[in-house]
Amino acid sequence: MDGELCDGWVHSLSGQTLCFTGRVLIDGEWTVRKDCREMAEQCGANWKPDFSRKITVFVHGDLASQAVTDTQREYSQKLVTAADWRDRGHHVCVVDGDGFADLISGHAARCRELQRAQGSDDHVLVLSQAGDGILGGPLQRHRVGRHEPGALALDLSRLDKGTEAHESTIAALIEHLARQHVELRGHARNAPRFDAGWSRGDDVFIAEVKSLAGAREDQQIRLGIGQVLDYAHQLQLARTRGRMRPVLVLEKQPTEPRWASLAEASGILLTWAPNFAGC
Incomplete structure (x- = not known):
């Protein structure tokens, strides 16, 4: 070096x-x-x-x-x-x-x-930084494996599709933030296991990423809202450094517009690929 x-x-x-x-x-x-x-x-x-x-x-x-x-x-x-x-x-x-x-x-x-x-x-x-104790190392897209047909009774083709969509959304978010010279990171070792995070100034964004393929849209969005609110609450109780900004990232725009108003009322930034508005 x-x-x-x-x-x-x-x-x-x-x-x-x-x-x-x-x-x-x-x-x-x-x-x-x-x-x-x-x-x-x-x-x-x-x-x-x-x-x-x-x-x-x-x-x-x-x-x-x-x-x-x-x-x-x-x-x-x-x-x-x-x-x-x-x-x-x-x-x-x-x-x-x-x-x-x-x-x-x-x-x-x-x-x-x-x-x-x-x-x-x-x-x-x-110097310390916003996100200390919250954000871990740089986040990388993971390669998605394939399951053998008939290995389980569960419809694994739908599961694989959902996983691929999840990783593709993360990869697109990495590229989107990189164009703004912002690094997408994973969770810190002792932090809640959120999917992705980044910081801007004193704002620390913690995100849950949800695919909408192979699953009921309302079920996935409800799950994501609950998860990211729980993560933000845990971090606020821990008094970590930085202003917490919970984010729900979807692979695409949801079919029902009501989710945007629900997220806003809950203090969550709702965004989706490919443009990731607000991020």
């Missing part, structure tokens, strides 16, 4: 060389450096006690959104060094405790942005 910028994510620990702060806050528990090293090694990573040009990921623990002001402390010195290296074109990924927990669980982690405090060269900010 020497001299190159990452794509905003650390996708795996395998092959990485890590440097840690003294302790790391993982899912609310302080974890000492020795245990962090063992976890990283089990995932195929190496580690170094100090910064060198071999370091590819710095795990900074609990410092997200905090200014680092004491340059004599070890973690402060390392963050300042990481910022210096970035300024010189040698990109070092920085992840927090939640990101490290994501990585050891097999999930992608956001590479954190660093920012100099105004008027200072030795004070560094580790």
